[in-house]
Amino acid sequence: MSDTANYLSFNEALQEGLKGSKPERRWLVPLLDCNEDDAQELYKAADKVRDAHIGPGIHLRALIEFSNYCKKNCFYCGLRRDNKDVERYRMSPDEILDAVRDAYRLGYRTVVMQSGEDPWFTEDRLADIIRRIKAEFDIAITISIGERNEETYRVWKEAGADRSLVRIETTNPELFKKFHPDDDLQERMECLRNLKKLGYQLGSGVLVGLPGQTPEMLADDVIWLHELGAEMIGVGPFIPHPGTPLKDNTGGTVEKTLRLVAVLRLVFPFAHLPATTAMGSLHPLGREKALKAGANVMMPNVTPIKYRADYEIYPGKICTGDDAAHCRGCITGRIEAIGRTIADGKGDVIRKNTP
Ligand code: 5AD
Ligand code: SF4
Ligand code: FES
Numbered sequence: 001m002s003d004t005a006n007y008l009s010f011n012e013a014l015q016e017g018l019k020g021s022k023p024e025r026r027w028l029v030p031l032l033d034c035n036e037d038d039a040q041e042l043y044k045a046a047d048k049v050r051d052a053h054i055g056p057g058i059h060l061r062a063l064i065e066f067s068n069y070c071k072k073n074c075f076y077c078g079l080r081r082d083n084k085d086v087e088r089y090r091m092s093p094d095e096i097l098d099a100v101r102d103a104y105r106l107g108y109r110t111v112v113m114q115s116g117e118d119p120w121f122t123e124d125r126l127a128d129i130i131r132r133i134k135a136e137f138d139i140a141i142t143i144s145i146g147e148r149n150e151e152t153y154r155v156w157k158e159a160g161a162d163r164s165l166v167r168i169e170t171t172n173p174e175l176f177k178k179f180h181p182d183d184d185l186q187e188r189m190e191c192l193r194n195l196k197k198l199g200y201q202l203g204s205g206v207l208v209g210l211p212g213q214t215p216e217m218l219a220d221d222v223i224w225l226h227e228l229g230a231e232m233i234g235v236g237p238f239i240p241h242p243g244t245p246l247k248d249n250t251g252g253t254v255e256k257t258l259r260l261v262a263v264l265r266l267v268f269p270f271a272h273l274p275a276t277t278a279m280g281s282l283h284p285l286g287r288e289k290a291l292k293a294g295a296n297v298m299m300p301n302v303t304p305i306k307y308r309a310d311y312e313i314y315p316g317k318i319c320t321g322d323d324a325a326h327c328r329g330c331i332t333g334r335i336e337a338i339g340r341t342i343a344d345g346k347g348d349v350i351r352k353n354t355p
Contacts, residue, residue, distance in 0.1 A: 003025060003026065006025075006026045007025075007026055007027075007029055007030050008026055008027050008030050009030065010030050010031070010034050010035075010038045010041075012027070012030075013026075013027040013028075013030035013031050014031065014041065014042065014045060017031060017045070017263070017266035017267070018045060018049070018266065020266075020269070023219075023222050023223045023226050023267045024223070025216060025219045025220070025223075028218075028219035028222055028223070028263060028267075029215050029216055029219050031259065031262070031263050031266075032215040032218050032219060032256075032259050032260060032263055033215040033259075034259065036255070039255065039258070039259055039262075042259060042262045042263075042293075043258060043262050043289075043292060043293035043294070045262070045266070046261070046262035046263075046265040046266055046293050046294035047265075047292055047293060047294060049265050049266060049269055049294065050265050050269075050294050050295075050296055052269075053269040053270055054269075054270060054296055054350065056339075056340045056341050057296070057340070057341050057342070057343030057344075058291065058296055058297065058298055058335050058340050058341065058342055058343055059110070059272060059296065059297045059298075059343045059347030060107075060108055060110070060297075060298055060299075060300060060331065060342060060343075060347075061108070061110045061111070061112045061142065061274075061297060061298070061299045061300075061347070062103035062106070062108035062110065062111045062112065062299075062300060062301075062302040062324075063111075063112045063114060063299045063300065063301045063302060063303065064091075064096065064099045064100070064103070064111055064112065064113050064114065064302055064303055065114050065115065065301070065303040065307065065308075065311040066090070066091040066095075066096050066099075066113055066114070066115050066303075067089065067090040067091065067115035067116060067118040067120070067121065068086060068088055068089055068090075068115070068116055068307075068310055068311050069088050069090055069115070069116050069118040069120065070115075070116025070117050070118065071116075071117050071118070071119060071182075072116070072117050072146070072180075072181075072182045072183070073181050073182055074169075074179060074180055074181075074182075074183075075178070075179040075180075075181070075244060075245045075246050076179055076207065076210065076238055076240075076241070076244060076246050076314075077241065077244065077313055077314075078241040078243055078244060078312045078313050078314055078315070079116045079311070079312070079313055080243075080244060083241075083243040083244065085243050086243070086310060086312065087310045088310070089307050089310055090118065090120060091304070091307070093125070093128065093129050093132065095304065096113070096129055096133075097129075097132055097133065097136070098304075099111075099302055099303065099304060099324075100133050100136075100137060100139065101136075101137075102302055102324050103139075103302045103324065104137050104139060106302070106324060106325060106328045107328070108139070108300075108302070109138070109139055109140060109345060109346045109347070110139060110140040110141075110142060110163075110346055110347060111133070111139060111140075111141055111142065111302075112142040112144055112165070112299060113129075113141065113142065113143050113144065113145070114144040114145070114165075115144075115145050115146075116146070117145065117146035117147070118145070121145065123148075123151075123152040123155050123156070126143070126145070126156060126159075127155050127156055127158075127159040128159075130143075130156055130159040130160045130161050131159050131160060133160070134159070134160035139346070140162045140163065140346040140347070140348065141160060141161050141162055141163070142161075142162065142163035142164065142165060142201075142203070143156060143161050143163070143164050143165070144164070144165040144166075144203075146166065147166065147183070147187065147188060147191045148191075150191075150194040150197075150198070153194060153195060153198055153200070154198055157198050157199065157200060161200070162200070162201055162346075162348075163200055163201040163202070163203060163232070163349075164195045164200040164201075164202065164203065165203035165204070165205070165232065165234065166188070166191060166192055166195065166203070166204060167204055167205040167206065167207070167234065168188060168189065168192065168204050168205070168206060168221065168224070168225070169205075169206055169207050169210075170206060170207065170210060170213065170217060170221060171185070171189075171206075171217070171220050171221045171224045172213070172217040172220065172221075173185055174212075175210055175212055175213060175217065176188075178212075179210065179246075189224075189228075192204055192228055192230075193228065196228065196229055201231055201232065201348060201349040202228070202229065202230055202231050202232065202349075203230065203231065203232035203233065203234065203272075204225060204228065204230045204232075204233060204234075205233050205234035205235050205236075206218070206221045206225075206235050206260070207235075207236065207237075207238045207252070208235055208236065208237050208238060208252040208253075208256050208257045208260055209237050209238040209250070209251050209252020209253060209256055209257075210238050210252070211246065211249045211250075218260055222260075222263060222264065222267055225264075225268075226267055226268070230268070230271070231268075231271055231272065231349040231351075232271060232272040232273075232274075232297070232349065233264050233268065233271055233272075233273055234273075234274045234276050235257055235260050235261060235264070235273075235276065236252075236257060236276035236277070236278030236279055237251055237252030237253060237254065237256070237257045237278055237279065237282055238251045238252040238314075239251045239252070239278060239281065239282065239314035239315065239316065240314075240315075241312070241313070241314050241315055242315060251282075253282070254279060254282050254283045254286050254289060257278075257279060257290070258289055258290060258293045261273060261275075261290050261293050261294050261295055262293045262294045264294065265293070265294025265295075266294075270349075270350040270351075270352055271349075272296060272297045272347065272349060273290075273294055273295045273296055273297060274290075274295060274297040274298065274299055275287035275288070275289075275290035275291045275295040275297070275298055276290070276299070277299065277301075277317065277318060277319070278314065278317075280318050281314065281316050281317050281318050282316075287334070288334060288337075288338050291335075291338060291340065292338065296343075297347070298331055298335070300319075300324075300327040300328060300330075300331045301319045301322075301324070301327055302324040302327070303324075305321070305322075305323045308320045308321070308322075309321070
């Protein structure tokens with residue numbers, strides 16, 4: 001890259017991050033690409049920034065994987081439509097309400113409703129479900145169901161959806177195109193901007209370690225997420241799935257992902273950053289490592305146990321044999337073990353300028 005010459009040293013770059021400088025490649029890349037010793041310093045710095053801005057509390061979001069049908073064929077994903085080895089399921093509206101009830105009883109005050117891109121959940125059907133949840137529970141609803149048009153997202157917002165998650169995955173045009181046969185990068189970006197305009201608390205994220213991805217590309221992702229005004233950013237390592245075209249590739253690593261989590265905390269001091277399930281799936285303490293490098297959110301699974309193993313986005317996914325109550329206890333133990341606390345309330349996004 002022609003701007004390599006402008007790159008700062010690790011120490012200079014970290015200072016830019018701590019000053020809250022505008023995100024630019026010249027300091028993002030040296031952090032994203034730093035050596036293992038420097039990385040320890042980066043994580044500590046991000047952990048301090050997290051503590052100073054938002055404190056020790058970890059927000060819990062109960063994840064309901066309500067359908068694994070997907071009309072798309074993303075090259076990396078186990079749920080892609082051409083993967084015929086997936087036992088497809090779709091929870092009924094009543095089953096979804098039951099799962100929300102379980103979540104509420106376990107003390108969760110946010111549910112994340114996640115699925116593949118499943119057209120059975122039409123605008124009307126999902127709006128009805130959202131209204132039923134909101135009528136029965138004082139709980140925040142996040143929808144994570146992929147790209148839909150602005151009008152549909154408007155209807156869901158009016159029905160009571162508070163937050164939305166649509167990962168951009170990568171902002172690199174070549175990479176995006178290569179791995180998303182059904183998608184257009186500009187349209188995905190437009191979808192996210194629409195969600196922002198509609199007033200959703202806005203989540204996005206990227207996959208780390210896609211074949212051909214460079215630290216420069218990850219830096220560009222951070223810059224784009226900043227321009228977008230993302231408020232929740234989930235990042236996880238790409239884990240190759242045997243039922244996909246990328247099965248023989250090397251995946252992402254915990255270490256690369258941690259560097260990105262830490263950089264995100266420097267750039268977004270108040271954002272909600274989850275320690276993702278993919279981190280916990282690659283390493284038994286992957287989520288804890290993320291929580292010590294800037295993350296402040298965990299997303300325990302409350303999907304009914306009979307469906308869990310079938311939501312196999314990637315192999316080795318944790319918690320597929322554990323029920324909602326078990327995961328609740330497990331998460332509590334893990335949070336206490338690292339000296340952190342469970343935050344109260346719904347954990348809305350924090351809309352503040354940097355201090
Ligand atoms: N490894 C890790 N994460 C994956 N995702 C999809 N496939 C994989 C994989 N093989 C992530 C994508 C998607 C989210 C639902 O899961 O980022 O947005
Ligand atoms: Fe479907 Fe999402 Fe998987 Fe793509 S990443 S195949 S849209 S579930
Ligand atoms: Fe599910 Fe630990 S979070 S078993």
